[in-house]
Each structure stands twice: as structure tokens, then as C-alpha cells.
Amino acid sequence: ITCLVMYLFAEFDDAANLLAANPDATTISIDEPVEIPKNQHSRLQEPGREEDDELLGTDDSDKTELLAGQKKSAPFWTFEYYQTFFDVDTYQVLDRIKGSVFPVPGKNFVRLYIRSNPDLYGPFWICATLVFTIAVSGNLSNFIIHLGKPTYHYVPEFRKVSIAATTIYAYAWLVPLALWGFLMWRNSKVMNIVSYSFLEIVCVYGYSLFIYIPTAILWIIPQKVVRWVLMVFSLCLSGSVLVMTFWPAVRDDNRRIAVATVATILLLHALLAVGCLAYFFDAPELDFPAPVIPAHNGTTVITKSH
Amino acid sequence: FPGLADVSISQDIPVEGEITVPVGSQSPDEDYSTLDEPVKDTIMRDLKAVGKKFVHVMYPRKSSALLRDWDLWGPLVLCVSLALMLQGGSADSKDDGGPQFAEVFVIIWFGAVVITLNSKLLGGTISFFQSLCVLGYCVLPLTVAMLVCRLVLLAGAGTVSFIIRLIVVGAMFGWSTLASTAFLADSQPPNRKALVVYPIFLFYFVISWMILTFTPQ
Numbered sequence: 001i002t003c004l005v006m007y008l009f010a011e012f013d014d015a016a017n018l019l020a021a022n023p024d025a026t027t028i029s030i031d032e033p034v035e036i037p038k039n040q041h042s043r044l045q046e047p048g049r050e051e052d053d054e055l056l057g058t059d060d061s062d063k064t065e066l067l068a069g070q071k072k073s074a075p076f077w078t079f080e081y082y083q084t085f086f087d088v089d090t091y092q093v094l095d096r097i098k099g100s101v102f103p104v105p106g107k108n109f110v111r112l113y114i115r116s117n118p119d120l121y122g123p124f125w126i127c128a129t130l131v132f133t134i135a136v137s138g139n140l141s142n143f144i145i146h147l148g149k150p151t152y153h154y155v156p157e158f159r160k161v162s163i164a165a166t167t168i169y170a171y172a173w174l175v176p177l178a179l180w181g182f183l184m185w186r187n188s189k190v191m192n193i194v195s196y197s198f199l200e201i202v203c204v205y206g207y208s209l210f211i212y213i214p215t216a217i218l219w220i221i222p223q224k225v226v227r228w229v230l231m232v233f234s235l236c237l238s239g240s241v242l243v244m245t246f247w248p249a250v251r252d253d254n255r256r257i258a259v260a261t262v263a264t265i266l267l268l269h270a271l272l273a274v275g276c277l278a279y280f281f282d283a284p285e286l287d288f289p290a291p292v293i294p295a296h297n298g299t300t301v302i303t304k305s306h
Numbered sequence: 307f308p309g310l311a312d313v314s315i316s317q318d319i320p321v322e323g324e325i326t327v328p329v330g331s332q333s334p335d336e337d338y339s340t341l342d343e344p345v346k347d348t349i350m351r352d353l354k355a356v357g358k359k360f361v362h363v364m365y366p367r368k369s370s371a372l373l374r375d376w377d378l379w380g381p382l383v384l385c386v387s388l389a390l391m392l393q394g395g396s397a398d399s400k401d402d403g404g405p406q407f408a409e410v411f412v413i414i415w416f417g418a419v420v421i422t423l424n425s426k427l428l429g430g431t432i433s434f435f436q437s438l439c440v441l442g443y444c445v446l447p448l449t450v451a452m453l454v455c456r457l458v459l460l461a462g463a464g465t466v467s468f469i470i471r472l473i474v475v476g477a478m479f480g481w482s483t484l485a486s487t488a489f490l491a492d493s494q495p496p497n498r499k500a501l502v503v504y505p506i507f508l509f510y511f512v513i514s515w516m517i518l519t520f521t522p523q
Contacts (some may be wrong), residue, residue, distance in 0.1 A: 079426075086427040089497040121428070132512055149434060154518040158405045261464070 005021055018162045034214050085120040090295060093122055100207040105304055109207070110200050110245055118199040123206020126171050130209055133159040133216045134168075140219040152167075158266065171272050172209060176201040182261070194249045208238040212273065219277065223286035231273055231296030239266050310375045322490055347370060356380045361484050363443045373436050373489065381442020385414045388513075391452045392520055410505055413516075417509045425494065426521050432493040441506070444486035448510065451478035452517050459522055471518060480513040 007179055018279075074080040099113045139157050148151040180198045215234040219227050242265050250258040341349060356379050389410035405413070422437040430437075440473050453472045494502045 041383075083427050083429070086429075088426075088501070090500045091497070093501060121424070123503060125508075128505075129508060132508065132515075136515055152520055154519075156404045156516075156521070158403065158409065158516070162409075 001082060004062055004238075008177055065223060085118070085119060088119040088121055092117075093119070096203075096207050097124055097149050098212050099128075100210050100241050101237065103237060103244060105240075105244070108245055108248065109204055109241050110196060114200055114203055117201040120199070120202070123172055123202050123209075126206050126213070127168050130204045131161065132169050132215070133213050133289070134276055135164050135225065136222050136281050137216045141222060142282050144220065145222050145282055164280065167255045167272070167275070168209070171268070172205055173202065175268055176205050179265070186250070186257070190253045192249055194253050196245075196249060208241045208269075212276075216276070219281055224284055225283070231277060235270055235273055242266070242269065329406065339382075347462055351489075352379065353378070356383075359439075359443050360446060363446050368520075373440070376436045376439035378435070378439060378442065381414075381418075381439065381445065384445045386484045388414070388445065388449050388452055391449075391456060392516060394522060399464060413512065414445065416420065417512070421505045421509055424505055425490065428498050428501055429495050430490075430493045430502065431489065437490065441485055441509070444482045444489075444510075445513065447478040447481040447485070448517060450511050451475045451514075452520075453518065454523075455517060459520075463521070471475070475514050475518045479510050482510045 047176075092204065096113045100108055103109070104112075110187065142157070143154055180196070180201050183192075183195065186192065206253070211234045215230050218230050221227070243262055246265060247258075247262060250261050333410055355377060356377060359377075359380055380473060389407045392404060392410055404418065418438050418441040421441060422434055425432065425437060428435065451474050452476050456469050458474075460469050483506060490506070491499050491503060
């Protein structure tokens with residue numbers, strides 16, 4: 001630990017020298033020397049408390065504030081400011097996607113994966129992929145359902161792409177905005193231990209939408225039961241990510257408000273899924289009137305023979 | 307000086323002559339001025355540049371000509387011809403048909419801008435217009451696929467024609483993606499290459515989908 005402390009002082013010395021030489025330079029924070037002593041400190045606690053801390057994020061919430069303040073030091077009209085939101089590598093994005101698809105019970109997605117480095121790459125491109133996946137799968141599924149009918153003429157239904165884009169991007173950006181505003185308002189009334197920045201909420205919502213991409217592809221199967229099973233399954237997975245993220249932020253509040261908030265989050269999420277299924281995918285059963293007729297003929301033949 | 311006493315200069319003799327100052331050779335700027343050349347030369351030079359880039363796209367090698375002398379004529383021509391060929395699609399009502407001209411235009415240009423911004427935000431070293439130029443030029447294989455599809459659809463619209471169209475569009479989609487990746491991937495940091503390549507894949511996939519689902523009236 002003394003070595004680490006010496007290393008810390010050496011780093012600060014160098015930074016101070018550089019800053020003295022060039023006072024206008026923006027400083028870039030170096031993560032490792034700050035993180036290591038905190039991690040060692042948290043490992044000394046009992047494992048039970050550590051899980052709780054992971055969920056609450058108490059041990060690194062002030063580190064979060066510190067790093068957040070140091071990271072976004074460029075003014076918002078420069079390009080470098082927006083580059084800080086894309087400071088992720090391929091493996092980090094893949095890890096976050098994995099975390100949203102396989103939620104570990106008890107682990108908070110934000111604390112575990114985002115860790116004060118929210119990115120806008122994931123939410124933006126997952127939403128874009130979801131828009132086109134839903135539009136293309138809906139078109140394909142309608143084509144397959146109506147395939148045998150002689151009066152059917154295939155149409156690409158391109159207008160639905162713009163509708164899908166508006167819906168999904170509005171959901172992925174306006175709902176986090178509303179939720180963030182609501183949480184800020186409650187924070188001013190009740191002292192919550194956990195609070196999230198706007199970008200972290202956008203991140204969670206964006207990554208939680210990922211499970212709908214394979215779901216939308218599998219919705220091509222024209223069976224009502226299969227579609228509803230898939231919907232419930234994906235709703236459970238992504239809903240659990242959202243619940244595990246936001247429950248610690250509201251549970252210190254009035255009981256009814258906390259439950260109402262989480263219920264609203266889940267309700268909006270379910271509404272999105274049901275709405276997409278209903279609008280983009282035609283129902284499979286409505287288009288097969290033909291099987292009724294042979295049964296009628298069969299019964300008339302039987303009665304005749306008697 | 308006794309001889310000089312007689313010298314008198316008449317005041318009627320005018321003094322005249324020529325003074326020439328030697329001028330240096332013509333400044334080198336004059337050679338680059340293209341203002342005086344015939345219009346045909348200007349157009350032919352630009353056309354040749356565009357044509358050379360088309361060749362580079364069809365046979366993608368690691369040459370930097372596409373990047374160095376970017377221009378947006380090629381992408382404009384390709385975009386307009388693709389959008390024009392996608393017209394005349396079937397529609398009972400205007401709402402359910404294929405993409406309108408403006409929609410194709412917006413998807414191609416807005417999509418290319420977004421991908422360029424994405425690669426720059428991720429730390430890429432390529433410039434904005436160079437990236438637009440590459441993405442626009444690599445739409446060429448898909449435009450060729452659209453042409454082939456329209457010709458195949460003239461012959462008939464059955465299952466066989468669909469399979470032919472599927473194979474052609476699939477092959478051209480792969481060609482486009484590989485060509486643009488060959489030019490763009492090198493300017494990215496190595497641990498983020500996949501993050502940059504995926505949006506390009508999505509972009510050409512959407513364009514291929516528009517081409518494949520085109521059904522004439």
C-alpha cells in the first residue's frame with residue numbers, strides 16, 4: 001500500500017509539473033491509481049455487505065462523481081466533449097450486451113457494467129438495428145402468412161420504417177428523460193443513496209432493448225402461441241434488468257411511490273413490445289377461411305350416407 | 307580644361323531612348339490556372355477522376371487515391387440513379403409501397419453522415435468528406451445489382467427470378483461491404499474496428515433490402 005501511495009504521489013507530482021508548465025492544458029484523469037486502493041478497501045469488507053454495496057453503489061458513488069467531473073472537462077460545443085461518450089472498446093460493448101441479456105440476480109447493471117463510463121454507441125445502434133429488424137421481420141412475416149392467397153400482392157410497406165424509427169427512438173430517449181426528471185425531483189424530497197445521471201439511464205434503456213432484436217427475428221414464425229411466449233420471455237429478461245437497476249434508486253422513498261414507479265417502468269416496456277407485435281406483425285389466424293369448407297362437405301356426405 | 311569651353315549643348319535635342327528591365331520567367335501559378343482551358347478539358351478531367359474511383363471500388367486494393375482526392379460527384383450520380391430506379395414500385399395506396407425518391411436520398415446521405423460521425427467519434431483519423439466519398443462510391447455494386455434486378459423483373463416475377471435476384475443482391479451487398487471496409491477500417495484504432503464496421507454492414511443491408519423488395523406494378 002505504501003508503494004501505491006508513492007506511485008499516487010508521483011503521478012500527482014508529474015501532473016502538477018505539467019500543469020505548471022502549461023496551465024491551459026486540460027487534464028485527463030488516470031483511472032488506475034484511484035481505483036486500486038478503493039477496490040482493496042472494498043474487498044476487506046464481508047462478502048454479504050459487498051453485494052449490498054454493489055447493488056447500492058455506496059462504495060464507489062463518490063468515485064463516480066469524481067471521475068464524472070474529471071472526464072467531461074471539454075466544453076460542450078467542442079467535438080472532444082462528444083467523443084467522451086464513445087469511449088468504449090468492442091469488448092466493452094459486447095460485455096454490456098451480455099449483461100443485459102443474462103441479468104445476474106442481485107447485480108446492478110449500471111454499477112457492474114457502466115461504471116461511470118456511459119456510452120451512446122450502444123443505445124443508438126441497438127435502437128437503429130431494432131428499427132430495421134422490426135420493419136424487415138414484420139414485412140417478411142406478412143409475406144409468409146399471406147403467401148398462398150391468390151389475391152395477395154406483395155408490398156414492401158416502407159412507410160412502417162419511419163413509424164418504427166419514431167416510436168423506438170422516442171421510447172429510448174423520452175422515457176429516460178422523464179424518469180430522470182422524476183428521480184431528480186424525488187431526490188430533492190427524499191435523500192436517496194443511489195442516483196443515476198441522465199446518460200446512465202439512457203444507457204440502461206438502450207442496452208435493455210437488445211433482447212428484442214432476436215425476439216423480433218423469431219416473431220417471423222406465424223404461430224400466436226410462439227409469439228406470445230417469446231414476448232413474455234424477453235419482457236421478463238429486459239424488465240428484470242430495468243427493475244434491478246431502478247429499485248435501489250426508489251426503495252428509500254415512500255412505499256407506494258416506489259412501487260408505482262417500478263410498475264410504470266414495466267408497463268411502458270410491455271406496452272412497447274405489445275404495440276410493436278400488434279402493429280408490425282399481422283395476426284396469423286385471420287387469413288385461413290379455406291379449411292372450414294371441406295369439413296362441411298365431409299359432414300354432408302356422412303349424413304347422406306346415413 | 308580649355309577644350310571644353312566650346313562645348314555647348316543645344317536645348318532642342320530631345321533625350322529619348324528605351325529602358326528595359328529584364329523580367330523573370332512567368333510565375334509558376336500561371337500553369338495551374340484552369341480558367342482559360344476549354345470546358346471540355348475540365349469536364350473530361352473530372353469525369354476521368356470519377357471513373358478512376360469507380361474502378362478502384364470494383365477492384366478494391368489498398369490504394370489511397372480514393373481517399374486523397376475525394377469528390378462527391380460519384381456518390382451523387384449513384385444515389386440519384388438508384389433512387390430513380392427504385393421508383394415505379396407497386397402500391398395500392400401510396401402508404402404501403404416502396405420508398406419514395408426522397409426517402410432513398412435521405413437514407414443514403416443521412417446514413418452515410420451518421421456512419422462518418424460514428425467513426426470519427428470513436429477516434430478515427432479519416433476526414434469527414436473522405437469517409438462520405440468512400441461510402442458513396444461503394445454503393446456502386448448495389449446500383450449494378452438494381453439494374454440487373456430490373457432487367458430480370460422484365461423477364462418475369464416468379465420464384466426463379468426471385469432466387470436470381472436474391473443471389474445477385476447478396477453478392478453485391480457483400481462486395482460493397484468488403485470494399486468500404488477495406489478503405490475505412492485501417493483508419494480506426496484496432497480495438498474498435500468491429501464497432502465501426504457494424505454500422506456500415508447495417509447501412510448496406512438496408513439498401514440491399516430496398517433493392518430486393520422492389521416489385522414493379
